[in-house]
Structures are given as C-alpha cells and as structure tokens.
Amino acid sequence: MAKKSHAKKKSSKDRYLDDYSPHGGQYRDERKRSSRKKKGGGADVVELNSQSSHLSQAYSPRRNTESLRPQTDAQKVYINAIQRYCLTFGLGPAGTGKSYCAGALAAEALESGRIERIILTRPAVEAGETLGFLPGDVNEKFGVYIDAFRDILNDRLGAGTVDYCIRHGRIVAAPLAFMRGKTFNQNTFVILDEAQNTTPTQMKMFLTRIGEECKVVINGDVAQSDIRGANGLSDAVEKLQDLNSVYVHEFDREDIVRSGLVRDIIDRYEPAYS
Numbered sequence: 001m002a003k004k005s006h007a008k009k010k011s012s013k014d015r016y017l018d019d020y021s022p023h024g025g026q027y028r029d030e031r032k033r034s035s036r037k038k039k040g041g042g043a044d045v046v047e048l049n050s051q052s053s054h055l056s057q058a059y060s061p062r063r064n065t066e067s068l069r070p071q072t073d074a075q076k077v078y079i080n081a082i083q084r085y086c087l088t089f090g091l092g093p094a095g096t097g098k099s100y101c102a103g104a105l106a107a108e109a110l111e112s113g114r115i116e117r118i119i120l121t122r123p124a125v126e127a128g129e130t131l132g133f134l135p136g137d138v139n140e141k142f143g144v145y146i147d148a149f150r151d152i153l154n155d156r157l158g159a160g161t162v163d164y165c166i167r168h169g170r171i172v173a174a175p176l177a178f179m180r181g182k183t184f185n186q187n188t189f190v191i192l193d194e195a196q197n198t199t200p201t202q203m204k205m206f207l208t209r210i211g212e213e214c215k216v217v218i219n220g221d222v223a224q225s226d227i228r229g230a231n232g233l234s235d236a237v238e239k240l241q242d243l244n245s246v247y248v249h250e251f252d253r254e255d256i257v258r259s260g261l262v263r264d265i266i267d268r269y270e271p272a273y274s
Helices: 011-021 024-036 050-058 073-084 096-113 136-145 147-157 159-165 199-206 232-239 260-269
Strands: 087-091 117-122 171-175 186-193 215-220 244-251
Touching: 011 244, 024 215, 050 147, 073 087, 073 244, 087 096, 096 117, 096 147, 096 215, 147 159, 159 171, 199 232, 215 232, 232 244
Parallel strands: 087 215, 087 244, 117 171, 117 186, 186 215
Antiparallel strands: none
16 A cells, blocks of 8 residues: 655645745755854844735835935935934925835945944834734734834835845834833934834833934824824923934925825814914
C-alpha cells in the first residue's frame, strides 16, 4: 500500500508569489535567511500593515524620486522649520500635509545617511475603539494605527527598501507608551503623530526623551481630539513655544491640499473655527 504524503501543498497564493514576485529568488533567499536570524528592534519593531504584506510582493507602487517640494507657502515654512529646529510642532486641520512633509523629510534623511533610524509613534487612541478589539498581538494591532506612514515611506523610499528597513530596525513604529525609558539621539528622526490625543503627562514623558541634536516633529489637530480632559498638545505648545530650539507652525484651512471637498467638509463640521 502506498504511503500517504503529509507534506503541505503550496496554496495558489504561495505559488503565485514564488513565480511572480518582483524580487524572484532573491526574495525567497532573503525570507529564508531572515527566518534564521533574530529580528532587530525586539517588540518595538512593527511590520506596518502586515496583513496585506503579500500584496506588496506582487505589486509595488512606483517610487517618487523627486525631491520634496512644498505645495503651499505654509508647507514651505513648515519644511524649513523641520530642517532648522530640533523640535517642530505642526498644528492644523486634516489635509494640510503635516504628516506627509514630516515623513518625506525623514525618508530623505535616512536615505542620504544623515540619520540611522526613523521612529514613528502615536497614542493608541481611537474614537469608540481600543486595541483590544483588533486581532493579533500588540505589534500587529498598532500597525493598523500607523499604517498611513507606510504609504508615505513607500512613496519616498520604495516598498522594498521600507520592508528591509523595518526588518532591520531602521524604521521603528511603536505606541507612545513604549517610548518610556528611551533616548532619541542625533542619529534619529522621530515623528509623533495625532498628538492631540496625548495627555500632558504623556507629552512630558515623550518630550523628555529628546537627546542632543535629535530631530523631532509633533503633529496634531486640537479640534479633533478624542480624549477628555487636558490636552497634551495644547499644553506643550503653551509651555514651549518661546524656546529657541522649538518652532510652532500653524496651518489654516486655506492650506488644505487634499481636496477642496475636505475644506468644505471641515467648514461644515467646525463652523466655529471658520
């Protein structure tokens, strides 16, 4: 009687990736090597949008190779401030390019060798939801929150480079609570996004991580805060705005570049600010 084989057959998805991966055999070899090595960064490293990572092997959007160019005068001031100051606050409504400009500058600094690591963080706060309602461990859950930066980095560096940097700890994404005890040095570019959802205590903890010659960008829109009580972003701006190494930039609704519809929507939802 013939023996039954217990070997697991490859799914059609696996066969497709083996045959049509843009990385070919190099991808398969790298996957084997990475499985034998311990990933750098420990629990702090998050594979952003890991649930759809197999799709990036079959199709990767074209990389934007042009240098970052401001679309508005406000973006020009904001970009210059990030390049000049140690700590920059970007305040204003959605669609003004706060996150994209910061992420693109971080990508350029990493690619040029001016820095060695990008750290992306934000408070794990959402309206009506908590991390417990999402599948996976804490890293997989947080990847959903920081996924927007994956698109920015893919656009500026290319998906393959971003994947490599995440695996080797060159790009790190972690919840704000994981920043306690860390020190940001001169080789690090740190972005705190959605800072309107921090408490004053959380913001103080984050700000006291800043080391010498570190580059830190803090973005947020106070009008969209999802927490109750004192707001850490407003509190920090009030306390720090007159320091020499700190720049506070405020975007207006006229600076929205996402679409004219977004500007009209914000006018309807926030008439008091118009």
